[in-house]
Amino acid sequence: MSEVRVRYAPSPTGMQHIGGVRTALFNYLFARSQNGKFILRLEDTDRTRYDEKYVQNLYDTMAWLGIDWDEGGSKGGEYGPYVQSERFELYKKYAYELVEKGEAYYCFCDAERLDRIRKIQTENKMAPGYDRNCRHLTPEEVKANLDAGKPYVIRLKVPMEGETKFSDHLLGDIVWKNEDISPDPVLLKSDGFPTYHLANIVDDHFMKISHVMRAQEWIPSTPLHVQMYRAFGWEHPEFCHLPMVNGSDGKKLSKRHGSTSLNEFRARGYLPQAIVNYVAMLGCSYEEGKEFYTMEELAKAFKLEHLNKAPAVFDYKKLEYFNANYIRQLSTEELYKWTLPFITGTGDATLEINPENPQPKPNVGPEFSGVALGEDGKPYCVDKSMNMSSEDVEKTLMGLMPLIQERLKFLTEAAEMVHFMFTEPAVPPVEQLVPKKIDAAKTKEVLEAAKDFVHQCFSLDHEGAEALAKSKAEALGIKLGDFMMPIRMAVTGSRVSPPLIGSILVLGEEKSLARIEKAIATL
Ligand code: GLU
Numbered sequence: 001m002s003e004v005r006v007r008y009a010p011s012p013t014g015m016q017h018i019g020g021v022r023t024a025l026f027n028y029l030f031a032r033s034q035n036g037k038f039i040l041r042l043e044d045t046d047r048t049r050y051d052e053k054y055v056q057n058l059y060d061t062m063a064w065l066g067i068d069w070d071e072g073g074s075k076g077g078e079y080g081p082y083v084q085s086e087r088f089e090l091y092k093k094y095a096y097e098l099v100e101k102g103e104a105y106y107c108f109c110d111a112e113r114l115d116r117i118r119k120i121q122t123e124n125k126m127a128p129g130y131d132r133n134c135r136h137l138t139p140e141e142v143k144a145n146l147d148a149g150k151p152y153v154i155r156l157k158v159p160m161e162g163e164t165k166f167s168d169h170l171l172g173d174i175v176w177k178n179e180d181i182s183p184d185p186v187l188l189k190s191d192g193f194p195t196y197h198l199a200n201i202v203d204d205h206f207m208k209i210s211h212v213m214r215a216q217e218w219i220p221s222t223p224l225h226v227q228m229y230r231a232f233g234w235e236h237p238e239f240c241h242l243p244m245v246n247g248s249d250g251k252k253l254s255k256r257h258g259s260t261s262l263n264e265f266r267a268r269g270y271l272p273q274a275i276v277n278y279v280a281m282l283g284c285s286y287e288e289g290k291e292f293y294t295m296e297e298l299a300k301a302f303k304l305e306h307l308n309k310a311p312a313v314f315d316y317k318k319l320e321y322f323n324a325n326y327i328r329q330l331s332t333e334e335l336y337k338w339t340l341p342f343i344t345g346t347g348d349a350t351l352e353i354n355p356e357n358p359q360p361k362p363n364v365g366p367e368f369s370g371v372a373l374g375e376d377g378k379p380y381c382v383d384k385s386m387n388m389s390s391e392d393v394e395k396t397l398m399g400l401m402p403l404i405q406e407r408l409k410f411l412t413e414a415a416e417m418v419h420f421m422f423t424e425p426a427v428p429p430v431e432q433l434v435p436k437k438i439d440a441a442k443t444k445e446v447l448e449a450a451k452d453f454v455h456q457c458f459s460l461d462h463e464g465a466e467a468l469a470k471s472k473a474e475a476l477g478i479k480l481g482d483f484m485m486p487i488r489m490a491v492t493g494s495r496v497s498p499p500l501i502g503s504i505l506v507l508g509e510e511k512s513l514a515r516i517e518k519a520i521a522t523l
Pocket residue numbers: 009010011043200213214218
């Protein structure tokens with residue numbers, strides 16, 4: 001078998017989203033599994049929707065995900081350039097070649113005429129499309145028009161009878177009636193720019209692409225592409241149209257379901273490892289019973305034969321579970337590095353979030369954490385009265401990391417969880433201090449007993465401290481949870497703090513006791 005060469009060929013007309021990432025990832029994994037090449041090509045022929053920021057976003061997203069490519073993009077390679085706008089002369093040449101061969105023709109119809117046809121077609125409920133008027137011009141008529149300097153486009157002569165057949169790796173044989181292929185699509189526009197179809201086929205051919213793996217919405221274009229390869233006299237690559245990705249309601253995944261843009265996943269505190277692992281499962285299976293894969297493992301295990309025909313369903317809950325798993329795998333230093341932007345409201349925390357997303361905006365940044373990032377790149381405590389140096393802040397955060405790690409499903413959640421260390425929390429109102437099962441008087445007893453508990457925590461190991469809490473709860477005749485809850489509220493000001501004993505240790509005896517005293521005073 002000849003070398004596997006596959007490509008991801010996005011058009012920089014929007015931000016990278018889950019669908020595109022899935023296509024990129026599957027192409028990448030297939031190339032790696034076959035010792036082939038993965039090519040990144042920029043299909044920037046649509047100059048009206050083009051924006052440099054989308055190119056940046058593409059590179060940024062690929063780097064963030066750790067999807068590396070062999071040729072193309074900013075890297076170059078043997079078959080470059082890999083940016084279509086730098087290849088316009090080539091497309092032109094091949095468009096004219098098709099005209100010479102009698103496989104394409106000049107069309108001089110102006111916008112007005114095309115509009116008129118469109119109108120008649122809609123009024124009569126006819127299929128839209130070009131009426132092939134110029135296909136029948138005589139060579140003399142064409143010459144006269146060209147000599148007169150009339151603007152033109154070049155259209156493909158799609159066969160008007162018969163069928164186009166091709167075999168799709170996933171979907172099997174596909175047969176398409178030629179009369180159902182768009183009537184004579186434009187290959188070269190009047191400004192000399194190619195259309196997607198022309199540039200895509202010429203590039204896949206000259207970049208020696210062996211397999212075209214792309215989303216299923218491209219299937220209707222494929223018969224046309226097959227016809228173009230035939231017209232050029234080229235062999236077409238193998239086609240493999242990837243399974244659809246739907247939301248939970250069975251409709252194509254869209255913004256209505258939740259995040260779809262990669263930037264938004266980043267802003268919501270997902271790790272790339274989780275996204276890669278989860279997205280790799282969208283429409284593909286690997287080993288029985290194994291859920292978690294690194295990029296290397298995926299690249300080893302990926303097989304075209306394991307693609308599923310059925311649409312994949314994007315399950316946000318499952319991705320959340322993957323995310324929590326990968327957060328737990330991080331070292332303390334890594335977790336600090338990944339959460340710091342969310343704690344300080346910088347970096348990924350500033351990426352755009354779709355306001356229509358049904359999930360609420362995450363509570364990130366100094367307002368929620370009490371920690372901001374200084375111009376020196378170091379975190380500092382916003383509340384000056386806490387008297388903390390940057391080193392204190394860093395040390396405290398590092399101390400908190402192992403505590404919060406178990407509880408994080410999203411990196412964003414770190415901000416609120418660390419807050420109690422960087423501010424003097426308001427004393428919780430009585431109704432929050434008092435657990436449902438016990439009354440205020442009992443709660444006061446709990447907090448009194450907590451003073452000794454806090455003190456002992458500093459000399460006991462974790463099990464010892466837990467055992468002590470249990471025996472104190474028993475002595476008071478209450479459940480452990482009802483013993484811990486008021487202490488947690490008093491010490492951290494919040495029900496959703498990191499584990500209590502660890503929190504007390506990081507906060508220190510003096511501060512912990514002072515907070516307990518304040519709570520006792522309000523009861
Ligand atoms: N530029 C096309 C896109 O944006 C590529 C389609 C293909 O892979 O052929 O999706």
